[in-house]
Amino acid sequence: MTDRRFIAAQELPATADVVIIGGGPAGTAAAWALERAAPGTRIVLLEQSSSLAAGASLASLENFRTCWPALCLARLMARSVQVFLNPADWLGEGVNLGVKQQGYLYVAFTADGAAAFRRDVAHLHNIGLTHVEYLDADTVAARYPWLSQRITAAKFDPLAGWLDSHALVYALANATRSTRIALNVADTRLSIEGGRVTGVTTAAGRIAAPAVILAAGAQSRQIGRAAGFDLPIVVRPRQSFTTPWRHPAFPEDAPCVISAAPFPHVRPEARAGAIFGWEYGGVPALETPTQPADAYKDPRFPSITLSLMARQFGHVPGDGFADPRYLRGVAHRAGYYVYRDNAFLSQADGTRQPYKSERAILDGWPEVDGLFLSIGHAGHGIMAAPAAGEILAAKVLRRALPDPAYADFGLDVPYVEHDAGGLGLH
Ligand SMILES: Cc1cc2nc3c(=O)[nH]c(=O)nc-3n(C[C@H](O)[C@H](O)[C@H](O)COP(=O)(O)OP(=O)(O)OC[C@H]3O[C@@H](n4cnc5c(N)ncnc54)[C@H](O)[C@@H]3O)c2cc1C
Structure with a gap:
């Protein structure tokens, strides 16, 4: 039987209840959550590439963690x-996300680092x-004898782990029976009339819809600009690499290890x-x-990362991260982190001090009725995807948020305590 979820670009319907632009974690999760919240909603998801998950998730480490200091x-x-841990309940029988829940271990090498933990x-x-x-330090040495004796303390999140992000995106998409997904859709533009969204136009035709979700990752600001408004996000390129070889002392069941500043991290793959x-x-943030x-x-x-980690862990040439076998057959990738760019602290003198927020924008866009945003997912749009989708669904359906704390993902929430610092400060 043909899967009618995936349609050819030429088969785009003339109308939909909701159009989603972007088939990454954010877009597919929004479709999944919308259908769960309002079964039968006619959703069309448009992806410009020949497969879903064609954006930043391709370069990601696919990790998830629960130790977030902002509520x-x-x-x-x-x-x-x-x-992630109960895919049969939420995504369908037989779904395998390849979850490995091996934890996150943040390590410190100084007394100050230990105090901060x-x-x-x-x-x-x-x-x-x-x-x-x-x-x-003694507990770290006893639990992880293969790690450096230089470690002064660690912070451990036992619920953290990693998964197959491609499997997640396809599971979210496959769980949405009334969503039609079109790949290879070029030149998607927002149609706006009288301050409200009326649908989208694409190279393959027009879809009239009263609601559109913009979830196009690093491309989102351009799509807004083409429609005459400017979204408060910036992008920063970010690299990762996979090695087919791992030091024999670094076990397969190890946690993801996050080292001290500048926070290089590694996990078994x-x-x-x-x-x-x-x-x-030092690439500065880019608007688009x-x-x-x-x-x-x-x-x-890859070689700079390994020498940085070897130095931090005290590995001598040939040993640990200084073993040259790590550099054989490396797969090196890059993707864009997308950040909210409207976060600031208000100073006593009335000035605003911008800071690098970790909060995505999950909200309506006030300048255009019917337009919703799932953007600015920074370095955690995979681990955030299901819940972010549920927030978007609540916004689109004009229902209460599933958790009042989610109000902090609003567009107009400039500051939230403990919402800065990425892997570093917490
Ligand atoms: C090096 C690196 C490591 C990372 N590690 C992690 C991690 O460990 N854990 C984690 O949770 N996150 C991680 N991330 C972040 C994560 O990948 C992103 O937050 C997440 O992919 C964002 O999802 P998204 O759907 O918003 O955007 P994307 O994943 O970029 O997806 C956007 C989708 O929209 C499509 N699109 C773009 N423009 C258009 C258009 N005009 N029309 C139609 N479709 C369009 C793209 O092709 C793409 O498929 C990492 C990212 C990088 C770069």
């Missing part, structure tokens, strides 16, 4: 992890994340490999991508 992010991830863990416990552990990432390179993210791949990234 809204903690709740978002807790809900999403519930979906103590404060972090106390705060996380205060907001209900009592499963997150502070580990002193498949049976014998590893995957590494961190924020590297001017070239594919791959153009920012610095060929030195």
